[in-house]
Amino acid sequence: MNFRAVFIAIVIGTGLIVSAYIVNSRRPAIVTQQPTADYVKASGKCAECHRNNQYSIVHEYEMSKHAAKGVTCLDCHQVLTGQTGTNHNGFVINNGITSANCRACHMAVYEQFARSRHAAPSWVAVVGNKDFSPEMIEQMEKLHPGSMKRAAHPLTKLEGESSAKSGCITCHAIGKPNADGSIGNCTLCHTRHTSSVEIARLPSTCGQCHLGPDHSQIEIYTQSKHGIMFAAQQNQLNLKAPSDSLTTKDMFIPTCATCHMSGLNGRGVTHDPSERLSYNLFAEVTAPRPNADRAQAKMKDICLQCHTPPLVDRIYKEGAAVVDATNEKVLAAKSIMDSLKADGLISTNAFSQTIQFTYFDLWHYYGRTAKHAAFMGGADYVQWHGNYPILQHTVELKEQAAQLRKENGK
Amino acid sequence: MENNWLRRPRTWVEVFVLFNLGGLAPDIFLAHSVNAFHSRAEYTPLIFSLVAPMLLLPALWALATGRSALWRGLGFLVGGAAVIIGITGLVLHLQSQFFQAWTLASLVYAAPFAAPLAYTGLGSLLLMNRMVSDQKIEWAQWVIFLALGGFAGNFIFSITDHAQNGFFHRTEWIPVISSAIAVGFLVMPLVLKTDRAFLRLCGFVMLAQAAVGALGFIFHALADWHNNGENLFLRIVHGAPIFAPTLFCDLAVLAGIGIWCLSGTRPRAACDTYR
Numbered sequence: 001m002n003f004r005a006v007f008i009a010i011v012i013g014t015g016l017i018v019s020a021y022i023v024n025s026r027r028p029a030i031v032t033q034q035p036t037a038d039y040v041k042a043s044g045k046c047a048e049c050h051r052n053n054q055y056s057i058v059h060e061y062e063m064s065k066h067a068a069k070g071v072t073c074l075d076c077h078q079v080l081t082g083q084t085g086t087n088h089n090g091f092v093i094n095n096g097i098t099s100a101n102c103r104a105c106h107m108a109v110y111e112q113f114a115r116s117r118h119a120a121p122s123w124v125a126v127v128g129n130k131d132f133s134p135e136m137i138e139q140m141e142k143l144h145p146g147s148m149k150r151a152a153h154p155l156t157k158l159e160g161e162s163s164a165k166s167g168c169i170t171c172h173a174i175g176k177p178n179a180d181g182s183i184g185n186c187t188l189c190h191t192r193h194t195s196s197v198e199i200a201r202l203p204s205t206c207g208q209c210h211l212g213p214d215h216s217q218i219e220i221y222t223q224s225k226h227g228i229m230f231a232a233q234q235n236q237l238n239l240k241a242p243s244d245s246l247t248t249k250d251m252f253i254p255t256c257a258t259c260h261m262s263g264l265n266g267r268g269v270t271h272d273p274s275e276r277l278s279y280n281l282f283a284e285v286t287a288p289r290p291n292a293d294r295a296q297a298k299m300k301d302i303c304l305q306c307h308t309p310p311l312v313d314r315i316y317k318e319g320a321a322v323v324d325a326t327n328e329k330v331l332a333a334k335s336i337m338d339s340l341k342a343d344g345l346i347s348t349n350a351f352s353q354t355i356q357f358t359y360f361d362l363w364h365y366y367g368r369t370a371k372h373a374a375f376m377g378g379a380d381y382v383q384w385h386g387n388y389p390i391l392q393h394t395v396e397l398k399e400q401a402a403q404l405r406k407e408n409g410k
Numbered sequence: 411m412e413n414n415w416l417r418r419p420r421t422w423v424e425v426f427v428l429f430n431l432g433g434l435a436p437d438i439f440l441a442h443s444v445n446a447f448h449s450r451a452e453y454t455p456l457i458f459s460l461v462a463p464m465l466l467l468p469a470l471w472a473l474a475t476g477r478s479a480l481w482r483g484l485g486f487l488v489g490g491a492a493v494i495i496g497i498t499g500l501v502l503h504l505q506s507q508f509f510q511a512w513t514l515a516s517l518v519y520a521a522p523f524a525a526p527l528a529y530t531g532l533g534s535l536l537l538m539n540r541m542v543s544d545q546k547i548e549w550a551q552w553v554i555f556l557a558l559g560g561f562a563g564n565f566i567f568s569i570t571d572h573a574q575n576g577f578f579h580r581t582e583w584i585p586v587i588s589s590a591i592a593v594g595f596l597v598m599p600l601v602l603k604t605d606r607a608f609l610r611l612c613g614f615v616m617l618a619q620a621a622v623g624a625l626g627f628i629f630h631a632l633a634d635w636h637n638n639g640e641n642l643f644l645r646i647v648h649g650a651p652i653f654a655p656t657l658f659c660d661l662a663v664l665a666g667i668g669i670w671c672l673s674g675t676r677p678r679a680a681c682d683t684y685r
Contacts, residue, residue, distance in 0.1 A: 006608065041574055
């Protein structure tokens with residue numbers, strides 16, 4: 001036997017084995033420390049195909065904090081109780097991710113969201129409360145009076161299913177109940193594969209739904225000093241700052257999220273955008289919300305991170321005055337409508353007479369706009385997009401009411 | 411019929427290549443089904459694997475009947491094409507991901523970059539079989555060299571393939587260790603004047619490789635059986651590559667031919683010359 005050859009052969013073999021072991025041991029923990037082999041495969045196998053087929057989702061994921069923290073595709077796409085799994089190239093995945101998947105890691109955030117008006121009430125506002133249990137309806141009704149005990153919005157029937165599906169429901173799906181028992185979908189604000197805090201903090205993200213005459217917050221914000229300064233100095237903000245350590249040094253110009261949700265300078269972060277709101281400004285006739293004083297104190301506390309107390313108090317005082325004045329105007333119009341109803345001149349079918357549109361526009365468009373703008377620094381929206389059309393519609397409403405009475409001899 | 415043609419090592423190599431090229435057809439079909447033959451170029455090796463044996467069969471007949479020119483011509487044609495297909499496949503596989511991100515991770519998740527080199531190896535065997543006489547020691551050394559290349563490829567394969575699931579099962583290290591030892595032992599007859607006892611030891615190492623291949627086939631089959639998928643075909647396509655471990659058996663046979671000749675256990679000139 002040629003022992004020299006045997007020795008060298010073993011040395012070469014051992015060298016190769018040791019090299020392989022060293023290379024493997026230097027691989028990142030995400031691909032070596034996983035609970036199952038499927039999770040390991042998901043750390044790279046998914047991207048292998050999707051990089052070619054849907055480059056953007058892989059690229060977006062790679063830029064995300066999830067990727068940086070070692071969250072794999074399968075972590076989010078796992079099939080939870082109540083969800084339907086799909087066989088997908090050797091994996092069983094959930095391709096209809098809901099907030100339940102996010103809740104698996106972000107429980108506290110989900111709980112904040114679930115008690116917010118973004119959750120069940122926003123879905124009920126369009127399709128009614130048929131999708132929720134009586135217990136759920138009662139529970140949410142306590143938090144948001146009048147938000148759950150309601151039928152489907154009449155416009156969904158009048159305008160048709162396609163309009164509702166591609167229109168109202170697209171935004172209001174933020175509170176859609178899911179088969180797994182959860183509500184909504186976090187990706188509506190955080191987007192899918194970026195799972196981005198930065199994107200959720202952008203005014204344009206809120207503006208994808210909070211726009212238009214019925215809830216014109218993005219237009220008002222854009223016109224406000226906050227919006228103007230954001231447009232000018234956005235690049236200097238640290239929109240990616242972690243929510244639990246966000247300071248005014250990161251966000252010295254506020255976006256919607258800064259005031260309504262962020263834990264600025266140690267203030268607690270919340271995913272309930274109603275938590276700091278003291279009025280039901282969206283309502284026909286605005287009343288203080290439950291726990292209005294506590295909510296207002298919380299919002300003022302956020303305002304004070306940048307503004308002095310006199311300014312904050314003045315804004316609230318002036319805002320309250322606009323609320324009272326708008327309520328008066330709406331109530332005056334409402335009394336005309338109530339009187340017509342009492343005399344049988346208003347159809348029980350919603351949106352079937354011109355005067356019904358006039359009144360609806362008066363409070364639902366211009367009343368809301370004036371009230372929101374008063375608190376958000378949108379002067380033009382208080383006046384020309386708010387009170388002026390309220391006046392115009394009041395005059396029109398009175399004329400239409402008189403015409404109705406004349407036509408019907410009442 | 412040429413005398414003793416069946417006993418000539420070059421005939422064994424011809425048969426080896428014929429079966430291997432044909433055997434690659436189902437392997438390629440499964441491998442490229444993963445992305446549903448996304449690119450038309452992916453049909454090339456499949457078609458080649460179906461056509462090549464049909465050309466090599468007459469070549470084998472020509473070898474048996476002493477029609478040397480036909481045997482050489484068909485062999486050079488198929489061998490040359492196989493070499494080109496293998497190298498082109500290597501580049502295309504690397505283009506699937508590695509050329510976009512030159513990292514080890516992308517190498518792991520790129521299409522198995524060394525796999526197409528199986529064609530290059532088989533093509534080289536055909537070419538070598540026609541360029542070097544099997545009466546010479548050089549012929550046996552080339553056979554061992556190409557088997558060595560195959561085991562080196564197996565070593566890389568075993569690492570990158572099993573790295574995809576992070577060597578989650580410790581048994582996944584078996585082919586890495588096994589192929590590394592095979593490489594170590596097959597290098598020796600090429601660089602040192604090894605004696606017959608060492609070559610016999612090499613033979614046992616190759617037997618062990620064949621056993622590893624059979625074991626791997628069983629492991630891969632079991633993994634596929636328990637894999638997620640709507641049917642067995644999809645479980646195999648997206649699961650552990652069912653035929654990959656059989657490459658160990660295959661290469662053990664090829665190396666065995668080279669070792670057999672080199673050791674002179676057969677009364678062939680090449681081995682006699684060496685002795």
